[in-house]
Amino acid sequence: MMQAALNRLSGFTAEDITWISMQGSEQLFAAGTVIIREGEKPAALFIMLAGLVGVEIASVGKQQLGQIGPGELLGETSFIENRPASATILALENSQLLVLPHLILTEKLAQDNAFAARFYRTCALIASRRLRERLELLGPQLQEK
Helix, strand or coil, rough: HHHHHHCCCCCCCCCHHHHHHHHHHHECCCCCCCECCCCCCHHHHHHEEEEEEEEEECCCCCCCCECCCCEEEEHHHHHCCCCCCCCEEEEEEEEEEEEEEHHHHHHHHHHCHHHHHHHHHHHHHHHHHHHHHHHHHHHHHHCCC
């Protein structure tokens, strides 16, 4: 299960995936559990292994803006920007996540330039894909105006 989810993170090598899986710890989050709270700085990066989480933003009335499943990163924007989370991530069903502490990741990024390049490229690809998905959802609404 872990290997399949990690393999979905395109851009990482097999060695990167091995390192990530060895440095992270698997945790089960019960349905209804807040994984990342909007306005707070998470102490870790999360990788979805199994389950489903929802994305909520307080400014839109806690309306669910999307769902994220296995093979996705959570908290990467907060990590990159070194800022509090811009959304709340809530387990919609029992979900297995790999938790990679920021401290460990920061050390690896500082010591391994090639890994850092692959990590940031992977984050950029994820951000790009998510933006395209949101724009596709908004497309019909934008055309009406």
